[in-house]
Amino acid sequence: MYQIKTLNKIAPAGLNVLGADYHVADTVENPDAILVRSASMHDMELPASLKAIARAGAGVNNIPVDKCAEAGIVVFNTPGANANAVKELVIAGMLISSRRVIPAIEWAKTLSGKGDEVGKLVEKGKSAFVGPEISHKRLGVIGLGAIGVLVANAAVSLGMEVYGYDPYLSVDAAWGLSSEIIHAKSLSEIYQNCDYITLHVPLTPDTKNCINAEAIASMKQDVRILNFARGGLVDEDAVLKALEEKKVAAYVTDFPSDKVIGKEGVIAIPHLGASTPESEENCAYMAARQVKDFLENGNIKNSVNFPNVDMPRTPGCCRICIIHRNLPKVLSPMTDAISQAGFNIENMHSKSKKDYAYTILDISAAACDKAIENIRSIDAVIRLWVI
């Protein structure tokens, strides 16, 4: 029975894919795999039993990815599974930062009990809540991955002029991008031209505080900044100052902090970007499927710290899964270990990603026991198991 620990609520409809051989609970002590959404794992002790962590979502900044690689733990995420949910809230964010709908609704509530006067009071008071349309305005999208592409294309459909910036744009993302999107070659092109700026990059040491005082100084007057990516991308002191000075018209964030909550011009949403039943199910389904295929077949799909490796099982064979360092002359001692035991490799697949590599070897079941101890003793091998 495989043991799966959950650190957040994971949609049951997605978990169903695991089947009867899996025990899933938040109390599991020695898990084979962990399923997580936003819970921080940085201070968590990683049990020796743990082979995989699947992030039901996109951002992995809550997981110690490098430490996991060093311990031979494969970290997965679910690229694109919640992108539509985030896109829809970003569009809502642009609209509510423009049309003053939230304060207007609050004001309308104050009219309760005014009887027949309400209609007249509404018409008299509504001018306090005038706000601009988004059509024909310029939107800058920073990061054109799963979410950025959807946001950029939707904004084009809404009549906006869209600038996109992503120096690492993938071929797949480029295929999905509307040809009407203007290719910004620098962030300053976005800052100088755009009325709305939306962030869709991961939080990394390179992107931390990328929206800072200097960046804001080069933005247009009355710019509206949307952050549905991560709080750490924005220097909150700089944004609050710019809101006070009326340089920035609104800061919409999905990452409230004590500093920004309740401040004039801040619209703080409690991390709801991915909170739709559709996205929660998509993420859970994808995370569970990836973990199942990894635990049962050793295949890796959508890992952020190990390469994708997918090989059909060879009938009559066992599979040795080996996580190892990406160094020269590592593969030959492995294959030697098997031939010295007098067996043949029926099928193999080996791939590397930066400093690490993953190799799967299908050999006749009788060979496994004899070969594994020799392979385990190779210096570069971090972890090895047999399926």
Ligand SMILES: NC(=O)C1=CN([C@@H]2O[C@H](COP(=O)(O)OP(=O)(O)OC[C@H]3O[C@@H](n4cnc5c(N)ncnc54)[C@H](O)[C@@H]3O)[C@@H](O)[C@H]2O)C=CC1
């Ligand atoms: N609010 C929420 O609930 C959610 C927030 N997120 C956040 O949004 C981020 C983006 O999500 P996805 O689009 O699904 O990820 P993705 O990995 O598909 O796209 C990220 C894009 O950012 C680009 N990029 C990386 N560094 C960059 C830089 N310095 N400048 C410009 N572009 C850069 C990459 O090339 C990639 O195209 C996630 O990392 C996560 O932090 C994701 C899902 C839900």
Ligand SMILES: O=C(O)CCC(=O)C(=O)O
């Ligand atoms: O699971 C969630 O609600 C958060 C989603 C998110 O932030 C992400 O996928 O990066």
